[in-house]
Amino acid sequence: MxxxxxxxxxxxxxxxxxxxxxxxxxxxxxxxxxxxxxxxxxxPEALREMALAPRHLSLLSFLLLDGPMTVRELADHLEVAPTTASLLVGELSRKGVLDRREDENDRRRRIVSIPDAARxxxxxxxxxxxxxxxxxxxxxxxxxxxxxxxxxxxxxxxxxxxxxx
CATH class of the missing domain: 1.10.287 (Helix Hairpins)
Known part of the structure; x- marks a missing residue:
């Protein structure tokens, strides 16, 4: 040490x-x-009930600044395992802060974005x-x-x- x-x-x-x-x-x-x-x-009032934590800020910042991306891309940006990024995305999706949709070019992949209402x-x-x-x-x-x-x-x-x- x-x-x-x-x-x-x-x-x-x-x-x-x-x-x-x-x-x-x-x-x-x-x-x-x-x-x-x-x-x-x-x-902001609209976010208070969602219990957002510091671990969410980086993920949300990447999506606000860089736009929609896959869970894998988010994991790479956040320097975490894809399963960790997927858990965060699932948690935020349930709170209505994120949208997940199929990638039109590859249905196995999910594109994550911030819905207009949450932006x-x-x-x-x-x-x-x-x-x-x-x-x-x-x-x-x-x-x-x-x-x-x-x-x-x-x-x-x-x-x-x-x-x-």
Whole structure:
């Protein structure tokens, strides 16, 4: 198991030449506040009774941003097993947030989409986060944006699972 980096800067630490520890300190303060604000975003009335959870947000975001796709494509985007994606799709379909229909080109496949009736509430719910990311990323160069996305992806991958693993 790799050593845990220090939370406080070590004076004279050669690895802190670029302010790494100061950046970590700032992020350790900002991230919980940001997550807290995200959790307090008001869920639109039409979605409140559906008990949507964070695990649903990524799936819904992909469909809102990229349009209809197969369960397999959703699984690939979400980096989960097709059976997991299928369970999520089934759950959201029963709640009326998703539609599943046969693929006209291959009847064995199902195309998943957001029904027109659910779209406005989902867009309303996800819009504050999209606006915040737009404000944060738009002043950056494409290289800087890639660095931010890579850093967040690496951060998420480095976090331990809920079971402590």
């Amino acid at each position: 790799p050593a845990t980096p220090p939370v406080h800067p070590v004076p004279g630490d050669p690895d802190d030449a670029e302010g790494l520890d100061d950046a970590i300190r700032t992020l350790l303060l900002v991230m919980p506040r940001a997550v807290g604000r995200i959790k307090r975003l008001e869920i 406005p509430a989902l867009e309303q719910w996800l819009a504050p986060g999209a606006r915040a990311w737009h404000a944060a990323l738009s002043p950056l160069s494409p290289t800087e944006r890639r660095a931010v996305v890579q850093a967040f992806t690496a951060y998420e991958a480095a976090l331990p699972e809920a079971d402590g693993g």
